[in-house]
Amino acid sequence: MSRTISGNDLRDRMLARMRAVATSAPEDAFKVLASAGNRDLLGLIGREAPQSISALAELAGRAQPNVSRSLSALVGAGLVLLRQDGRSSIPELTDLGREKAAELGLLDLPTRATRPADDTIAEPSFLTVRFDGAPGDGAHGAVLAHLPRRDGQGLATVSLETDIEAWAGGLVDHWWRMLYRRDAPHSLGTFAAASGPVPIALKSHGPRIERIVRGPITMARDAAFLPLEELERDLIAQVLEPVAARLRAGRRIDRPMQAKLARLLETRAFSAEHAFARTAGALGISPYDLGDARADAIRRLIESMPDEDVRLDFASAVLDEELGAASEWICAELRDHGSVNTMRRLPELAGVLSAVRLPASARPWERGTSMAKALRRTLKLGPDASLINLEHLAERFGSDYFAASSLDAPAALRGYQGVSDAGPIVIVADEGPERTAFTLARAIGDYLVFESRIACVSDQYTDRQAVGRAFAAEFLAPAEGVVRMVEEGIPVQKVARHYGASSKMVRNQYGNNADRFADA
Structure with a gap:
């Protein structure tokens, strides 16, 4: 019968290995210090005097097993010794270690401290923390959310009174799913304001994260979005690191939250591990403690979809449980329809239209709509011109004959764009003439705007999918023509039949654009 190994057992075994190394033949200190990671630890021990191995791991931003390997080398080279203090093992520099650290200038670097408040910052980050009591009381207090008011009258600050250590630990537990699974809101909790409760959630749209705020506090639509990278840095700097520093100040140095943060920071430090996480x-699972089969499936997905924006949209659409079925559907459809669904003209058109692509900083709908207008001009299609039907649409882009899939696309997938030597291949599920044409147009728009070799079309509401939707609506049923026909008294259903589009699309085009043509 197998026996579960406790954390103390693992620590005791690790320390035993270090002592064994220390009593064996010493390693060449020069060779050991050739490693930047070993030098970093040597300097941290000399400057910060950490009171345990876990405290050293936190200071280094590395996982404890990784730190332990470096410590073993430093101990073996006679540069560091481990002094026992109860259950804690305190790393200290030997005389040789201090001499080498001084020679390398490792003791002259500034010590690490909690980031001071910057009086020059006009407004705080989205989330900050406030601690109550003394450091020895633990990390209790409130998480504060600072929200731009819709009326432009500064910030509204709301608070969540909680055990901040536990709340921060939960934030790290859900980190990868919260920030990278697209179109999947993640609750931060119900905050308190003088005017009532304010539930707050985060939802990833891709490169942007939406703050979903309900209750008495309202934000302007554009103000609700933050760049993903900015939010990620702020959560670490303004929430997680202050909590870890608070625990250190109270001599709480072996807490789960600290180990989780060290693991998170180490994952972010290595590009391959970061991409895996x-x-x-995006698949909706934790990157840690996966079995071999699931880990291999993720690695294959990364290899097959090196474009991260494409990969994360796809992973968010299929999730872990549908990944295998989605891959099988794509392979089968590319094999069965690749020869007839090849859009041979797309690369040529993409080259012609490359100069009119809007930058990534533009709003998603603007990028899609702008490209659709440019394409219609290139094809000499006036605002009243119709593409007639699905087959004519495909022919415009070089397909000899287009066949939709007779099989339902798995999960939230609706289509997929691949590539062969002959050109881009588009496969879409058959959902009737109007919806199938709309899906095909979305795939075409994605290629023209992003020019990716592969991409998916899905039901997800992400920035990338928004580009495709806006392109398809404007390309199939241009707003100028729709508004003119509707205001001439032509019924919406008849306008929709003219363009081969759905009535819903025509109503949306009219509702979103009528004001722009009011004075035309």
Whole structure:
């Protein structure tokens, strides 16, 4: 019968290995210090005097097993010794270690401290923390959310009174899923304001994160979005690191939250591990403690979809449980329809239209709509011109004959764009003439705007999918023509039949654009 190994057992075994190394033949200190990671630890021990191995791991931003390997080398080279203090093992520099650290200038670097408040910052980050009591009381207090008011009258600050250590630990537990699974809101909790409760959630749209705020506090639509990278840095700097520093100040140095943060920071430090974690999060699972089969599936997905924006949209659409079925559907459809669904003209058109692509900083709908207008001009299609039907649409882009899939696309997938030597291949599920044409147009728009070799079309509401939707609506049923026909008294259903589009699309085009043509 197998026996579960406790954390203390693992620590005792690790220390035993270090002592064994220390009593064996010493390693060449020069060779050991050739490693930047070993030098970093040597300097941290000399400057910060950490009171345990876990405290050293937190200071280094590395996982404890990784730190332990470096410590073993430093101990073996006679540069560091481990002094026992109860259950804690305190790393200290030997005389040789201090001499080498001084020679390398490692003791002259500034000590690490909690980031001071910056009086020059006009407004605080989205989330900050406030601690109550003394450091020895633990990390209790409130998480504060600072929200731009819709009326432009500064910030509204709301609070969540909680055990901040536990709340921060939960934030790290859900980190990858929260920030990288697209179109999947994640609750931060119900905050308190003088005017009532304010539930707050985060939802990833891709490169942007939406703050979903309900209750008496309202934000302007544009103000609700933050760049993903900015939010990620702020959560670490303004929430997680202050909590870890608070625990250190109260001599709480072996807490789960600290170990989780060290693991998170180490994952972010290595590009391959970071990509793996982001992909797992998009699939809705934790990147840690996966079995071999699931880990291999993620690695294959990364290899097959190196474009991260494409990969994370795809992973968020299929999730872990549908990944295999989605891959099988794509392979089968590319094999069965690749020869007839090849859009041979797309690369040529993409080259012609490359100069009119809006930058990534533009709003998603603007990028899609702008490209659709440019394409219609290139094809000499006036605002009243119709593409007639699905087959004519495909012919415009070089397909000899277009066949939709007779099989339902798995999960939230609706289509997929691949590539062959002959050109881009588009496969879409058959959902009737109007919806199938709309899906095909979305795939075409994605290629023209992003020019990716592969991409998916899905039901997800992400920035990338928004580009495709806006392109398809404007390309199939241009707003100028729709508004003129509707205001001439032509019924919406008849306008929709003229363009081969759905009545819903025509109503949306009219509702979103009528004001722009009011004075035309």
